[in-house]
Amino acid sequence: MKILFAVSEANPFIATGGLADVAGSLPRAIRNYQHACRVVLPLYSAIKQELRGKMKFVCNFYVNLGWRNQYCGVFEASHNGVKYYLLDNEYYFKRDGGIYGFYDDAERFAFFSKAAVEMIQYIDFEPEIIHCNDWQTAMIPVYLNLFYRQIDKYKDIKTVFTIHNIQYQGKYGMEIAADVLGLPYYAAPTMLYDGCLNMMKAAIEVSDYVTTVSPTYAREITDPWFAHGLDRLLKDHQHKLAGILNGIDTVSYNPEADSAIYENFGPGSLEKKTVNKIELQKAMGLSQNKDVMLVGIVSRFVAHKGIDLIQYIFEELMKRELQIVALGSGDYLFESFFQEMQAKYPGRAAVKIGFLPDIARKIYAGSDVFLMPSKSEPCGLAQMVSLRYGTLPIVRETGGLKDSITDLGDELKGNGFTFKTYNAHDMLGAIDRAASLYYDRENWKQVIQKAMQSDFTWKRSAGEYISMYRKILSKDEPENASVKN
Helix, strand or coil: CEEEEECCCECCCECCCHHHHHHHHHHHHHHHCCCEEEEEEECCCCCCHHHHCCCEEEEEEEEEECCEEEEEEEEEEEECCEEEEEEECHHHHCCCCCCCCCCCHHHHHHHHHHHHHHHCCCCCCCCCEEEEECHHHCHHHHHHHHHHCCCCCCCCCEEEEEECCCCCCCEECCCHHHHCCCCCHHHHHHHEECCEEEHHHHHHHHCCEEEECCHHHHHHCCCHHHHCCCHHHHHHCHHHEEECCCCCCCCCCCCCCCCCCCCCCCCCCCHHHHHHHHHHHHHHCCCCCCCCEEEEEEEEECHHHCHHHHHHHHHHHCCCCEEEEEEEEECHHHHHHHHHHHHHCCCCEEEEECCCHHHHHHHHHHCCEEEECCCCCCCCCHHHHHHHCCCEEEEECCHHHHHHCCECCCCCCCCEEEECCCCHHHHHHHHHHHHHHHCCHHHHHHHHHHHCCCCCCHHHHHHHHHHHHHHHHCCCCCCCCCCCC
């Protein structure tokens, strides 16, 4: 099979969150099953020069978008055996201040979507499936159906649309349909939802298959509580909706080889994890004490991540024998809260504001437990990463957290601590259960050793995606079918 994976960000080129991790890992895992998978993303000016210097110019063409006729250059790069196409247009992608959040994001990503489809005429790769991700690529199946199906190269291409976070849907006024997106008047019913233009809605409607990044999230988004208004639509399309749990890059996230942590360790050398704990305490201004339970938090500081629960019972937490270290950025009120707690409880609470990957890895490696009490969580990768580093997650049972973390219970058969209701004191109860086990040193060590062996590689997830691709294409290929990439 031949798959073109379309994303707005991908490691190692540009990253703001979990989507980049997926785009940097899943195509490689699919390729390991001997299927061709290439990736297309924008060529942002923020991509480092050392990576840009390794790119090769392929071709250029022009993209019609409404009344515009915009240049698009195609550059090619390889990483871990996967070929990436990076689409160049300096007007849209040479921006300071990040890659999202501009006044013309609708136009920028409509251009990218149409250019990604147009590109297929000019490269040496004819995909059978275009796998789109989130609203920034939601126009790809729309443009494909409207403008390209009459061309031989495009007539049989299938489309998959993956929802990584349903909160962000690409919603705009219908007035941009013709002028900005270049859509004919008869496309209006496809784009219209609840009185506005909704790109995600259109992709759900016209794609051959729709996926989310965990089975539980696929069920949750048919409920109004989680769906941000799209529950009615998703119920109508449940026949083509599925959830596949993400994996993590276990080569990158490997405590035995990670150069970002203070000292490498594995299940058989947990005494070296203690070195990471002491060094983390020292670096963050916490009291250096290997025996006190250290609670780690790496998160965006926004309400749906459960930060309000932490805020509500923080004073009660400080009555217990534990420390808290937090890393993240987001709402000013939550950032200020953590800074106030750091000042109020010196040596016991610490925070770093910002997106700092190296410090995140140090927190994964040096903490004893990892707190992730999300109100909703499509998949979540941090809980899987923390397990990889021998740090037991404390999570709420939602989305991918429920699918990846099983409560240890009295028989210690799980890999973390969970609570069900979105309630601060239920979360506190899970933290207390973690503390009780933490001070049972022999059992704690055995639980950590077992938890570190949890399988969150991309091999399983890639296999499920390949089964889905086969279903869409109605192909009955042997598992080791070979396709030249």
